[in-house]
Amino acid sequence: MDGAKITTATDSTKVVGLVIGALLVALAVVMLVPVLAEIVARTDDWKAFLSSAVVTGFVGGALMLANQTEERDLTHRATFLVTSLGWLSVGAFSALPFAFSEVDMNYTDAFFEAMSGVTTTGSTVIIGLDRMSPGILLWRSLLQWIGGIGIIVTAVAILPFLRVGGMQLFRTESTDKTEKVLPRPGQVAVAIGEVYLLLTLLCALAYIVGGMTPFDALNHAMTTVATAGFSTHDASFGYFENPFIHWSGTIFMISGALPLALYVQTLRGSGETLWTDPQVKGFIKMLAGVSIVMALWLAARGDYGFFEALTLTAFNVTSVVTTAGFASTDYTLWGPFGIMAFFILMFLGGCTGSTSGGMKMFRMQILGILFRTQVRQTLYPHVAQAMRYGERTVSREIVFSVALFVFVYFASMLFVALALAAFGLDFVTALSAAVTSIANVGPGLGPTVGPAGNFSSLPDGPKLIMAFAMLLGRLELLTVLVMFSKDYWER
Incomplete structure (x- = not known):
């Protein structure tokens, strides 16, 4: 019996190594795209990308050769390991082009930038994007685009x-219902990938119509649909003065923050659609309500006309809530009300099954349902109260999982903020940096990490802490934290 357990554990370990090796080989292939961009632009950084691709491909190929096995199924525990190590490995090797290039970054900065990219956070340590080589700019956008589709599949x-x-609330929706439309899981991934690519192309076209160069349009389209936030300019969307571009960005950030599996079901006319999903309806109503209220407040202050104010608030509110991390203006200059509003919005996030980070809309809705049910139970103690989320029944297990997640979510932010404060960061910088890292928002608050700031001035320690926090938040906390428990490693 023990022999069978050891064999199973060994096979699972080999599968983990095989999967990570395959991911690195695929990453090495993607690194060749910036090589072509650098060669066309006649810059020298093609050597950095080519050498990075060789190193990454060699390590990935070696892992695949060393872990050949007929076993292809992952155990429950091994799935936690392959998910966390897979994202960590991709981030670690994605840093190589930054470290080898002429940008002159140490590995800590390179790792921070790469992890910010693959987790679609959008925080950056690079200054002088307007003068950066096209390969580096394209690599940053590709990392976020890959990270966006990666988190959707996850x-x-x-x-x-x-x-x-x-997330078990969506197990039936994301597997059973979807597989009735598309029988094999591989087809589900392909269909979601096709929608993701189509949204990206439509976004790029809209940006070109608005006046962006094709290169800017491609890069911003990848990071917009991925709700990621990297730009080709230090001023982010503030570089572009055309309101059409800002409204296009708003629309496509929203499109990336909606569940992509629902696009497939909507197009095929099967199951729940974008128009009937309670999470989508709640998300859109919340965005519209907050944007209009803040626009009215800005207009009442006399700073802007209503339409200009609505353009600013719709873009920046959507950017923060969807965790895209773009900025069209320094909203921390809007006064205490604006700062507090954006601080609260940083916690929220988009819909589950999207590229967006944060706490997610469905969890807030579940907590709202729990509150309403508890009030009714208090008023009518002898009447059984059933909890429903759309057409689905909300079990006690789901409520417990959501409540536990929210507790760990806020506890992790406080712990990370405390760790950052230990390095001498002030209260606003430490707290907002912790929130923006775990929620994968991008910019925080204050002059250092705010929308007009940059993370380059932070010491290496806080950068590494924030990089880990980005991974922690991107993988929904418990996926990573469970591996720090003694029970996980017991046979």
Whole structure:
């Protein structure tokens, strides 16, 4: 019996190594795209990308050769390991082009930039983007675009299976219902990828129509649909003065923050659609309400006309809530009300099954349902109260998972903020940097990490802490934290 357990554990370890090796080989292939961009632009950084691709491909190929096995199924525990190590490995090797290039970054900065990219956070340590080589700019955008589709697949295929943070509520929706439309899981991934690519192309076209250069349009389209936030300019969207570009960005940030599996079901006319999903309806109503209220407040102050104020608030509110991390203006100059509003918005996030980070809309809705049910139970103690989320029944297990996630979510932010403060960061910088890292928002608050700031001035320690926090938040906390428990490693 023990022999069988050891064999199973060994096979699972080999599968983990095989999967990570395959990811690194695929990453090495993607590194060749910036090589072509650098060669066309006749800059020298093509050597950095080519050498990085060789190193990454060699390590990935070696892992695949060393872990050949007929076993292809991952155990429940091994899935936690392959998810966390997979994202960590991609981030670690994605840093190589930054470290080898003429940008002159140490590995800590390179790792921070790469992890910010693959987790679609959008925080950056690079200054002088307007003068950066096209390969580096394209690599940053590609990392975020890959990270966006990666988290969608993780949210649809892995997190519901791992029952993390109430995601089991979507297990039937993301597997059973979807597989009735598309029988094989591979087809589900392909269909979601096609929608993701189509949204990106439409976004790029809209940006070109608005006056962006094709290169800027491609880069911003990848990071907009991925709700990621990297730009080709230090001023982010503030560089572009055309309101059409800002409204296009707003629309496509929203499109990336909606569940992509629902696009497939909507187009095929099967199951729940974008128009009927309670999470989508709640998300859109919340965005519209907050944007209009803040626009009215700005207009009442006399700073802007209403339409200009609505353009600013719609873009920046959507950017923060969807965790895209773009900025069209320094909203910390809007006064205490604006600063507090944006601080609260940093916690929220988009819909589950999207590229967006944060706490997610469905969890807030579950907590709202719990509150309403508890009030009714208090008023009518002898009447059984059933909890419903749309057409689905909300079990006590799901409520417990959501409540636990929210507790860990805020506890992790406080712990990270405390760790950052230990390095001498002031209260606003430490707290907002912790929130923006775990929520994968991008900019925080204050002059250092705010929308007009940059993370380059931070010491190496806080950068590494924030990089880990980005990974922690991107993988829904418990996926990573469970591996720090003694029970996980017991046979």
